[in-house]
Amino acid sequence: MFRGFNGALFDFGLNYLHFFVAFATLKTMLDQKTLEELKSALTKEREVLIGELETIATPDPNLKDDWNVKHEEWSENQITSKEELEAGENVNESDEDMKNKALSDHLELRLRDINNALKRMEEGTYGICEVCQKPIPFERLKANPAAATDIEHAKEHGV
Numbered sequence: 001m002f003r004g005f006n007g008a009l010f011d012f013g014l015n016y017l018h019f020f021v022a023f024a025t026l027k028t029m030l031d032q033k034t035l036e037e038l039k040s041a042l043t044k045e046r047e048v049l050i051g052e053l054e055t056i057a058t059p060d061p062n063l064k065d066d067w068n069v070k071h072e073e074w075s076e077n078q079i080t081s082k083e084e085l086e087a088g089e090n091v092n093e094s095d096e097d098m099k100n101k102a103l104s105d106h107l108e109l110r111l112r113d114i115n116n117a118l119k120r121m122e123e124g125t126y127g128i129c130e131v132c133q134k135p136i137p138f139e140r141l142k143a144n145p146a147a148a149t150d151i152e153h154a155k156e157h158g159v
């Protein structure tokens with residue numbers, strides 16, 4: 001009698017656990033519609049980034065996801081004299097190059113994050129923290145669909 005009661009209690013506990021696990025999974029899993037929305041946001045941002053990158057850089061033919069910043073060709077008539085060049089007449093141009101390089105690096109990094117997120121969607125690992133393997137809260141994904149980690153691990157991961 002006592003045994004039976006314990007067994008029933010155990011069954012009840014197990015059922016409750018199953019229910020709890022099922023509920024937790026349901027709550028954290030992204031449904032197809034949400035995934036499609038996040039994917040569309042990623043794809044749109046990707047297009048914008050590529051558009052911006054194309055104005056200042058060209059894709060590196062040898063390195064995937066790498067872009068080379070375009071340099072203004074210094075034509076003969078731009079350099080009026082050797083003295084002017086030495087005096088820093090063309091300094092603005094290299095400033096521009098440096099600005100473009102920094103901007104290009106920034107855009108490239110973001111583009112890489114987006115490409116990685118799209119890849120995770122294809123592989124079915126999207127929305128899972130790359131550090132602790134826990135589901136990333138939807139609010140975070142909504143704010144940054146390219147997020148590869150939850151907030152807890154965002155700093156050490158750098159995304």
Ligand SMILES: [Zn+2]
Pocket residue numbers: 129130131132133134149150152153
């Ligand atoms: Zn984490």
